[in-house]
Amino acid sequence: MDRSGDMLRVAIWRSRGDGGGFAHYDVPREASQTVLDVVTYVQRRLEPSLAYRFACRVGMCGSCAMTVNGVARWTCRTHVARVADGDRLEIAPLANLPVVKDLVTDMREFFDKWARARGRFGGARTRRDDFARVDPASPARRAADAGIECIGCGVCYASCDVVRWRPDFLGPAALNRAWTLVNDSRDTAQRERLAAVAGDAGCHACHTQGSCTERCPKHIAPTAAIAGLKRATARAAVRGTLGAEPR
Amino acid sequence: MKRAAAATAAGRSDAAGRVLADAIRQGRRWYWQRMSAMVLALCVLVHLVTIVYAVRAGLSAEAVLARTRGSLAFGAFYGVFVLACAVHVPIGLARIAEEWLGTAPRVADAAASALAWLLAALGLVAVYGMVAG
Numbered sequence: 580m581d582r583s584g585d586m587l588r589v590a591i592w593r594s595r596g597d598g599g600g601f602a603h604y605d606v607p608r609e610a611s612q613t614v615l616d617v618v619t620y621v622q623r624r625l626e627p628s629l630a631y632r633f634a635c636r637v638g639m640c641g642s643c644a645m646t647v648n649g650v651a652r653w654t655c656r657t658h659v660a661r662v663a664d665g666d667r668l669e670i671a672p673l674a675n676l677p678v679v680k681d682l683v684t685d686m687r688e689f690f691d692k693w694a695r696a697r698g699r700f701g702g703a704r705t706r707r708d709d710f711a712r713v714d715p716a717s718p719a720r721r722a723a724d725a726g727i728e729c730i731g732c733g734v735c736y737a738s739c740d741v742v743r744w745r746p747d748f749l750g751p752a753a754l755n756r757a758w759t760l761v762n763d764s765r766d767t768a769q770r771e772r773l774a775a776v777a778g779d780a781g782c783h784a785c786h787t788q789g790s791c792t793e794r795c796p797k798h799i800a801p802t803a804a805i806a807g808l809k810r811a812t813a814r815a816a817v818r819g820t821l822g823a824e825p826r
Numbered sequence: 827m828k829r830a831a832a833a834t835a836a837g838r839s840d841a842a843g844r845v846l847a848d849a850i851r852q853g854r855r856w857y858w859q860r861m862s863a864m865v866l867a868l869c870v871l872v873h874l875v876t877i878v879y880a881v882r883a884g885l886s887a888e889a890v891l892a893r894t895r896g897s898l899a900f901g902a903f904y905g906v907f908v909l910a911c912a913v914h915v916p917i918g919l920a921r922i923a924e925e926w927l928g929t930a931p932r933v934a935d936a937a938a939s940a941l942a943w944l945l946a947a948l949g950l951v952a953v954y955g956m957v958a959g
Contacts, residue, residue: 774846816853816856817853821849
């Protein structure tokens with residue numbers, strides 16, 4: 580439906596010295612308009628000091644996620660027509676992350692947790708070795724494929740109640756990343772990784788509520804990845820190999 | 827198991843050792859709760875079917891006891907059921923106590939162990955009463 584000519588009543592979170600509050604703007608409604616289009620319109624026409632973050636505008640970079648009408652979403656691929664409550668749109672920064680200014684959050688803790696979950700590939704081959712051969716149909720490769728397209732937007736992290744309750748929880752994205760590497764037959768840091776993702780701050784804190792899986796814009800299922808990590812860490816813990824030095 | 831966890835964690839810094847010991851503890855607890863849950867799923871199903879059957883058949887307490895006394899199959903089944911409960915319930919309660927009441931892991935583990943022994947003892951005494959009483 581072409582709603583050109585209608586106006587959107589947009590509330591956008593603005594930082595102030597005392598923390599901040601919502602400021603209201605009227606934005607013309609356009610056909611196929613995205614939430615990022617609305618924020619860009621406000622910044623370019625109405626409020627030049629509005630801070631927000633975006634880069635690719637096509638759902639690849641993961642930098643434009645915000646809370647839209649109470650739900651964390653990637654704004655560049657979210658059409659206003661799908662999420663507006665009548666003519667109302669409320670746009671806030673992502674939850675569970677410190678706000679730098681307005682709609683910009685500090686993602687350091689989010690990505691530091693990827694490092695704490697051993698989210699970095701550790702290989703043993705050099706450029707002089709032959710290519711590793713990985714069967715694309717193998718269960719491990721399929722499990723890695725299921726989670727590999729994460730763009731690091733932070734939507735799952737902002738939607739996770741466990742992150743809200745206990746800020747040390749590694750969160751769905753970091754654990755999903757770890758699970759893709761647990762299933763990487765080339766990786767050589769498996770024992771350390773399983774030890775890093777187990778325990779109170781790791782996969783065992785997850786309550787399997789599934790908000791991450793429901794909200795992930797890439798349709799990844801971090802809940803399934805975390806369940807996989809629980810199985811893998813339990814096996815290692817019972818066998819006594821969790822965190823043990825390889826022989 | 828605690829000794830093994832401590833041995834695995836030995837030789838590392840205190841903080842890293844504590845994190846690893848917690849990881850091992852959580853991994854094992856999850857394993858045993860999942861294993862006991864698989865046993866309980868079967869036991870609860872058989873238990874419910876048995877109850878519905880017994881009630882429909884109009885069995886009295888005496889008639890039930892007449893069937894269970896001397897039945898090794900009954901004793902073995904409910905013995906396993908009791909042991910699965912004794913493993914499963916304390917682990918779950920310890921987790922809830924840690925998360926919701928902020929109970930220290932050592933205290934929660936001690937209380938869970940005591941509860942496990944209590945459940946096992948009371949349950950096995952009851953099973954013994956049904957079979958041999």
